[in-house]
């Protein structure tokens with residue numbers, strides 16, 4: 534059995550295990566945000582230019598509920614105005630961890 538099949542099997546058998554193994558990583562989230570989101574959003578306090586009509590990540594961080602669950606849901610099924618970037622579950626967790634760190 535190859536590694537992919539094994540991982541898939543494990544994640545089917547142990548949904549909690551895959552979840553626990555991959556908590557969001559804010560540093561990775563920042564790298565993803567700077568690569569994929571910075572064209573439109575201001576993603577960090579150091580970024581000086583972006584699209585003025587789009588919320589900054591600092592504002593998004595302040596508006597998100599305590600558990601950041603709404604953010605995860607939004608990123609899993611983005612708003613039509615935003616391109617569907619097909620983020621993986623891990624990428625979403627990383628970005629959400631990063632946005633959470635901006636509060």
Ligand code: HEC
Nearest residue numbers: 566569570572573574587588593607612614615616618628
């Ligand atoms: C092509 C431009 C563009 C890119 C790239 C982009 N966004 Fe957006 N984003 C928008 C626009 C425009 C809105 C506002 C949508 C609306 O309210 O109608 C938005 C809204 C959001 C919101 C919701 C804010 C709220 O509470 O209303 C979140 C969260 C968000 N973006 C996160 C991200 C993340 C994370 C990335 C990178 C993975 C990203 N965006 C990349 C244009 C973009």
